Amino acid sequence: MRLGVDLGGTKIEAIALDDGGATLTRRRVATPGGDYAATLSAVDELIKTIENDLSRKGSVGIGCPGALSPRTGLIKNANSTVLNGKALDKDLSRILNRPVRLENDANCFALSEAIDGAGRHEKLVFGIILGTGVGGGLVIDKAVIRGRNKLTGEWGHNLLPWPRHTEWPGPQCYCGKTGCIETFLSGSGLSRDYEGLAGQDLSAEEISLAADAGDSKALECLVRYQDRLARGLASMINIVDPDAIILGGGLSNSENLYDDLIANIERYVFSDAIDTKIYRAVHGDSSGVRGVAWLWPKDMSEQR
Numbered sequence: 001m002r003l004g005v006d007l008g009g010t011k012i013e014a015i016a017l018d019d020g021g022a023t024l025t026r027r028r029v030a031t032p033g034g035d036y037a038a039t040l041s042a043v044d045e046l047i048k049t050i051e052n053d054l055s056r057k058g059s060v061g062i063g064c065p066g067a068l069s070p071r072t073g074l075i076k077n078a079n080s081t082v083l084n085g086k087a088l089d090k091d092l093s094r095i096l097n098r099p100v101r102l103e104n105d106a107n108c109f110a111l112s113e114a115i116d117g118a119g120r121h122e123k124l125v126f127g128i129i130l131g132t133g134v135g136g137g138l139v140i141d142k143a144v145i146r147g148r149n150k151l152t153g154e155w156g157h158n159l160l161p162w163p164r165h166t167e168w169p170g171p172q173c174y175c176g177k178t179g180c181i182e183t184f185l186s187g188s189g190l191s192r193d194y195e196g197l198a199g200q201d202l203s204a205e206e207i208s209l210a211a212d213a214g215d216s217k218a219l220e221c222l223v224r225y226q227d228r229l230a231r232g233l234a235s236m237i238n239i240v241d242p243d244a245i246i247l248g249g250g251l252s253n254s255e256n257l258y259d260d261l262i263a264n265i266e267r268y269v270f271s272d273a274i275d276t277k278i279y280r281a282v283h284g285d286s287s288g289v290r291g292v293a294w295l296w297p298k299d300m301s302e303q304r
């Protein structure tokens with residue numbers, strides 16, 4: 001049995017897969033905000049509950065924002081900033097009393113969709129997460145490309161391309177810079193845009209629902225959101241040129257995000273037209289956590 005735990009900014013989700021990839025169970029709890037020790041305990045509780053329910057032990061994969069720094073071995077670049085500077089893999093390994101494999105959450109998402117999701121027939125897959133943060137993962141021939149500095153796919157912390165006057169220098173990002181793509185395309189980025197226009201603090205999901213109900217200001221924000229997404233993706237396509245881009249995270253559930261997205265990207269990309277496939281994640285909210293469970297190969301899972 002493979003267990004995957006996705007350590008998100010707002011929720012911690014765990015899944016148990018059998019050897020064929022079928023879901024045995026899944027559970028989620030709210031992330032204890034800003035409390036590292038409580039976060040470790042929450043993961044421990046989730047694993048214990050699942051293993052007790054199923055009367056089996058499993059291999060454990062952990063998906064989280066950021067990555068282990070090659071220099072220090074500690075987490076860096078996590079938008080859940082409480083994780084930064086922590087030996088998350090070693091701490092969880094000690095608490096769970098077994099080896100754990102840790103991977104960037106967007107890499108896990110891209111891997112899951114490339115293995116048996118929307119990108120299963122594609123060679124070069126770029127998976128992006130539009131949620132609490134904005135991340136990305138590159139998978140070639142069903143293998144995650146991590147890069148020399150474990151940075152591959154981190155398009156969310158590039159400057160929003162082709163910025164307008166009103167977008168410059170842009171909002172402050174937790175990474176220390178301003179105007180990062182993430183500050184515009186995260187859920188809180190969309191909420192800030194709507195609040196500036198309508199004077200009301202709504203979640204990204206509420207803005208999407210308001211647009212469906214005909215709220216003109218919500219629609220205006222979503223049109224602007226798609227234009228910013230198109231700019232970010234056009235810049236990324238110019239460099240990586242993937243076969244497919246797969247959208248995940250809470251904001252990828254908005255249906256009207258996909259209408260005209262290719263045409264919008266073509267306004268910016270260095271090509272007369274593009275043949276890039278854009279898919280919504282097949283496994284929906286479960287994609288990331290499924291990819292985490294896939295971190296352990298079958299034979300190692302069976303030893304546990």
Ligand SMILES: [Zn+2]
Nearest residue numbers: 157173175180
């Ligand atoms: Zn940033």
